[in-house]
Structure formats: structure tokens, C-alpha cells
Amino acid sequence: GQQLNQSPQSMFIQEGEDVSMNCTSSSIFNTWLWYKQDPGEGPVLLIALYKAGELTSNGRLTAQFGITRKDSFLNISASIPSDVGIYFCAGHAGGTSYGKLTFGQGTILTVHP
């Protein structure tokens, strides 16, 4: 089946630093989504991307839909302690995989004040 490789698996950064993470796939996706999950809670949607090359921002977060449609990137600028959590990418291939989101393994972000 389809798989998403998300990296890095974990990051330890100082407050104020910028963060970059990415997701790659061996197959094409029509939609890329980025979620954040806090301990004991469900994932919260951060950004949705629908077109190759699309660059979308949500506050300090910026995500891009890779031009090959096989990757996506998430950047967080000027990190703060509440950015701590697990970040997941998810892709939707469309067609016969209707409704099936494939998730990456997650990036665990720790921010030191």
C-alpha cells in the first residue's frame, strides 16, 4: 500500500528557532494535509494543500505542496513552547482510494524555553 516517510522523527529545539519537516511518498497525492496532535487529544488540522506548488500559511506555519506531488513540507517560524506536540502529514491519492488518508509516522517536536 501507499506509505509516507516523514522526517525527522523527532526534533529538540530552542524557543525562537525555526523548524522544518517534510513528508515524501513513492506515489502521487492530490491533497496534502498537516495535523498537530497534543498528548491525549485527537489531531488538529493545521493546513490543507490542494495544488502542486501551492504555498499556504497559517500564522507562523507555512506548508508547501511539492511540485512533483510526491512530497510536502511544513515550516514553523519563531517556535514557542506551545508548539510542542506531534506533527503528522497526511495525503489523499484520490480516484479509487476515495476517503482514504495515508498518514506519516509523525514528527515529535520538543521546544526548550
Added chain:
Amino acid sequence: ETGVTQTPRHLVMGMTNKKSLKCEQHLGHNAMYWYKQSAKKPLELMFVYNFKEQTENNSVPSRFSPECPNSSHLFLHLHTLQPEDSALYLCASSQGTGYEQYFGPGTRLTVT
């Protein structure tokens, strides 16, 4: 209530028990989903419902039985579970099955 709600938030059950998880979405969406999240594994899609009809069963064992009486409510009936079924069970909804999904807070299930 807003968004997607799930009850109970925590559940401990023995292997011979029967219990049900409930999900309700207040977003006016047409599609609902059950996911399983185990430690150190990606989220696993279990079931998809679109306009109350099941459109996807991702090879889930029959000890998990979903029910979708209308587009706003989704249940997961559990019986004779195994300890390896212990996980966080997440419900999600979306406007259509090709769009962004919104998750509930999950039910933390422990099977003893």
C-alpha cells in the same frame, strides 16, 4: 457542542466484555471515519461511512462492528477484544470523502 465529540474518553474492558464507542459530529458533514492509533505506528483507517453507507472496511476483525444510523452519529461496537486492541480510537468527519478530515479527541481503550 462543537466539532467532533467522542464518548467515553477512557474505557477499560475485559476480553469478554461488550462495549460501544460513540462519535457525534456537529459540522454538517456527510462522511465519518474510525481510526486506530497505536504507539509508534501511523494512524490506521478502519472504516469509512459516506451518507450512512459503509464504503470502506480496511480488513478490520469482526470483533469491531461499526454502526452509522445517520450522518451525524457513528458507533463502534466492541466484543471479545484482545489486549493488542488497546489503543486510541479516533473518529473523524469530512464534508465529502475527498476533503480534509476533522478529528474528535479519541477514546483511550485498554483491554485487560
